[in-house]
Amino acid sequence: MTLDTQISCLAAPVSGLEIIEQINAGKIGPDEAFAGFADAYDSKEDTLSCFVSADYSKAAERAGNGPLRGLPVGIKDILETNDFPTRHGSPIYANHVPLGDASAVALARKAGGAIVGKTVTTEFAYFTPRGTKNPWNPEYSPGGSSSGSAAGVAAGMFPYAIGSQTGGSVIRPASYCGVAGYKPTYGLIPTQGAKPFSHSLDTLGVFAATVPDCAFFASMLTERELESPQAPTPPVIGFCPTSQWEHVSEEMRDAMDTAMEKARAAGATVVEHDLPSIFMRAVEAHSVIQNYEAVRALAWEWANHRDKLSHKLVETLEESETISPESYDAARRVAKAARLALSGVFQNVDVLLTPSSEGHAPKDLASTGTPTFNKLWTLMGTPCVNVPGLFATNGMPLGVQIVGAAMTDRQTLQASAWLEKALAE
């Protein structure tokens, strides 16, 4: 790490599980714990712009005695909240205050989380960034679309955040911001009250300092038991370069090598695992499905407020209008065939290991990077975890990704936590 990046580094993710352990042991009070996060917000928000709107002063809300113990939670600003405006990253919704909460927000409150604000999202969770900076170095992008949720966890402003992924909007920013990110099996966290972009791809996910923290928080939102003790035996890991390997940076290749070495050293079996050729077509199918659905999901905005959409989104939706129902149906059939083929892949390995992103975050605040290594898995509906712990020579984080079979979220998180520990050795 160079001196320059050390000076500007505002990254300091905090594990909620550790804090809750301290609270439960009587070492600190919930208010004191909360204040630590509020301090991070006070001192860093001006530089990082993680929030669209925030309020750390709502003490009453924190009285809840749920498992989250009143700790702050950040909510991506495409999820409705009845106490904060919900702007979807778009001027069309500048004054929009919904009547109720999105289901995932209601579940977070029920679990004793204190919603401290709405985190920055790109426009409708697509590509156009809205000013958030990377806590590891504010000259770098935090990634997108869940920019503020990932950056806020990385900066220690809140231990838990909700995001969403349609292309790579959970795993990519988690990789860039050096935090754990978890995109569950499609549909596992209820999406009601989240602004749709592509209904068959949109998946809610979570950010936290560590993989076990993700499992803990996601258990509240899915109302499923996703936590598990340390894995009894090391996993069988399939290294999966995918057809996109040519896009991987030198440093990410090194990171993948390191991850495999450390996994082997800790006892895992790592085998290279190629994907059947249908998966190359599936990557293309993702864009067809996403864009066909997006122009319909945004039918009202498209008909009435085209002038308030970004150039990039207008360009995409204009192209979307030319996609025929036949092309869309064909893309859906490819996706279905690939999902079927994928169940065969998981007969030989417990999980797949693949990069979370092409490389570290771009040094360009006008970009949020590309979802090269995420789109396929979003389309497959499989659980994905960004495992943090590795870094490029410039000090920026490099995340590696664990992918599991659909509905094996608990095992996927367990293998990811195992790897996270192995990387720290």
Next chain:
Amino acid sequence: MTLDTQISCLAAPVSGLEIIEQINAGKIGPDEAFAGFADAYDSKEDTLSCFVSADYSKAAERAGNGPLRGLPVGIKDILETNDFPTRHGSPIYANHVPLGDASAVALARKAGGAIVGKTVTTEFAYFTPRGTKNPWNPEYSPGGSSSGSAAGVAAGMFPYAIGSQTGGSVIRPASYCGVAGYKPTYGLIPTQGAKPFSHSLDTLGVFAATVPDCAFFASMLTERELESPQAPTPPVIGFCPTSQWEHVSEEMRDAMDTAMEKARAAGATVVEHDLPSIFMRAVEAHSVIQNYEAVRALAWEWANHRDKLSHKLVETLEESETISPESYDAARRVAKAARLALSGVFQNVDVLLTPSSEGHAPKDLASTGTPTFNKLWTLMGTPCVNVPGLFATNGMPLGVQIVGAAMTDRQTLQASAWLEKALAE
């Protein structure tokens, strides 16, 4: 038909296609055509209560030159509209005016439809009725949950309406109200901006006077070509009593016999077609999936406004809370297996024929009837059409249902239109 029901019959569905033909031929002007529907509204709404809110005076909106020629369209009040309140049949949303339109509403406007108001829905499209009466006899239920959409088409207040089906909320009210109803393949009409109840079942559908009218209107909402010329050859129809046959009324049994006789007389092949045993489990799976998802879709209302929910809904959601994720996952697996088995069924027949409802509408305004013959097909995601044209001895309509394979909507509508014509012979 007895004298009593003749006196109170307010049913007079009007085919939009016929009106548009007259407009295009210069026989009547669009304003004149619109006025006919407005007159029906003026004279019948007080008796029938099809609307939550209505405004037939918005002439400007009708200036559109789309294929719908400014004809009035009714929108079930679970779809967001930016010019009418959207109450979801619940006092919780009494003052709720959304910022934008649901996608399906935006698409109806784009096609030149004039949204004249929000039609009565049961509470959150579940069971608790909100006062609409059946135009064939106001002492009878119009069915639910799309009560106002079905009754309004039957009364000639609008030629086209949007509804939704999670159990049997399109096909059942269409059957009771003697109009054509079409529930497309799951997902074909975009659902964004419709209040979710059970996301993997909720399906938008349409009502109109005739099956070809449904195909015409649904083509606008799906942006797919669903209209077709008269079928070249009569269909092969599988008569499908299902495991629920014991619930069918004597008069509906007669109606099914009549339908088969008339179909055969018109040249169709009709064979009895039993379903594999997995379908009995699928019927049970429907309720598990629906209720598990509903308590999550309504997480905010459940946490904050339980006192404003109906007794029936509270009872259901309390029970829903006891459904384990394991039971839900198992129910989803049953549904998947049944969908797979169904593709085998359609290798032998073009479409299935089954009752739309147990019998005619109940003479009980506190009930909307039961979705006995609808739940299975909603779960299967297959296109379903209520074919009107038959009646009970008391003058109330009895609908028969055509079910096609998923994604064969055009052929299913074609076969249904064929049957509709055969029933009229």
